Amino acid sequence: MSKKLLLFLFFMGLVYLSWGQAEHNKTIKNPTFIGLSLDYAYILQHTSSLREIGDAYPTGISLDWSKLLLNKKAWEFCNCFPRLGVELSYWDFDKRDILGSGIIALGYAEPYFRTQKKTNLFFRLGLGGTYLTEPFDEQTNPLNNTYSTHLSLVIMAGIGINYQISNEWNLRMLAKYNHTSNGGINTPNKGINFPSLSIGVAKSLNPVSYPDYQKIESRQAPENKERISLTHFSGWSNAQVGDKDKFYVFGFTGHYSRWIGKRSALNAGTEIILDYSRRELIGSEGNSNSFVQAGALIGHEFWLGKVTFAQQLGVYYFNDYRINDDIYQRYFLSYSFTDKFEAGFGLKAHLNVADFFDLRVAYRL
Numbered sequence: 001m002s003k004k005l006l007l008f009l010f011f012m013g014l015v016y017l018s019w020g021q022a023e024h025n026k027t028i029k030n031p032t033f034i035g036l037s038l039d040y041a042y043i044l045q046h047t048s049s050l051r052e053i054g055d056a057y058p059t060g061i062s063l064d065w066s067k068l069l070l071n072k073k074a075w076e077f078c079n080c081f082p083r084l085g086v087e088l089s090y091w092d093f094d095k096r097d098i099l100g101s102g103i104i105a106l107g108y109a110e111p112y113f114r115t116q117k118k119t120n121l122f123f124r125l126g127l128g129g130t131y132l133t134e135p136f137d138e139q140t141n142p143l144n145n146t147y148s149t150h151l152s153l154v155i156m157a158g159i160g161i162n163y164q165i166s167n168e169w170n171l172r173m174l175a176k177y178n179h180t181s182n183g184g185i186n187t188p189n190k191g192i193n194f195p196s197l198s199i200g201v202a203k204s205l206n207p208v209s210y211p212d213y214q215k216i217e218s219r220q221a222p223e224n225k226e227r228i229s230l231t232h233f234s235g236w237s238n239a240q241v242g243d244k245d246k247f248y249v250f251g252f253t254g255h256y257s258r259w260i261g262k263r264s265a266l267n268a269g270t271e272i273i274l275d276y277s278r279r280e281l282i283g284s285e286g287n288s289n290s291f292v293q294a295g296a297l298i299g300h301e302f303w304l305g306k307v308t309f310a311q312q313l314g315v316y317y318f319n320d321y322r323i324n325d326d327i328y329q330r331y332f333l334s335y336s337f338t339d340k341f342e343a344g345f346g347l348k349a350h351l352n353v354a355d356f357f358d359l360r361v362a363y364r365l
Helices: 001-020 048-053 072-078 275-286
Strands: 031-043 059-068 081-092 101-113 118-132 151-164 169-181 190-202 226-237 247-261 264-275 292-304 308-319 327-336 341-350 353-364
Touching: 031 081, 031 151, 031 169, 048 072, 059 101, 059 190, 072 081, 081 118, 101 151, 169 353, 247 275, 247 292, 247 353, 264 275, 264 308, 292 327, 308 341, 327 353
Parallel strands: none
Antiparallel strands: 031 059, 031 190, 059 081, 081 101, 101 118, 118 151, 151 169, 169 190, 226 247, 226 353, 247 264, 264 292, 292 308, 308 327, 327 341, 341 353
């Protein structure tokens, strides 16, 4: 599909959106949105095999349907108004003869903040599946080490800005990170990691009026301004060692958080990481180094009701076998089921290269 055709479909979608005027005089509690967007991306060359392919700049077009939850219960969940929806998109991965193209279908959650202003901040988290057209084949497509099955999983995370043109029309810009993987059921499975910039429009089928349940200026301080948490995390590394490209990772984190105002808190802590791809690599080289890593963490958290979103900068203070920079990033999203227990998922990365995603459970002291 050419870029001209993508552009044509985009403008045809705008025409379709303009038809959604039914009952436009009526303001409803949980309005329905339809949206259309264009994406421009870059595929991260996180392995030597991808560097052989060269730079690739995928383009995509997406159509989505969503519900915006405006009730008090939704507000109390995250001190925000969440949109829940589904998205269908077509992607041209640029290197058509090697990487092909894909159709992605996913569900997403999108919490909105600053809704009393014309310009809103939102986050997006999505999970779904994709059909990919050109999987690895030893004879016909030996250069594609990113996927070897037609069907793969997709995860996506992003942050964006929404501008309310009117109480029905919205202009949106979203920066997001996309990742595909078949879960290791077949190799090679390096995955396609492609950060993208999305620009689009969203239209409510009814006028939207955001309730003002609680202004930020009058927000009460949390009852507990400090948190001390112990966390266990587990995941899978996509590192390749020999003919293996999936390794178990687990570890433990302890950190302290302190509320500083509005929705923000600062945190500091430490973590121990056991990445078995490092043990495999050390053994293959005949070395006796420890594969364990330990790092000091400092960062920021958004306290959004029962939801916490954190961003941390880490520095290794124990890293006996060095194959990465000593500075790395941590991101995690968690939900508090009780005052003591929370669970969620996280990401560890070195600059633009993702090391692993993890699932985590935490206990607050």
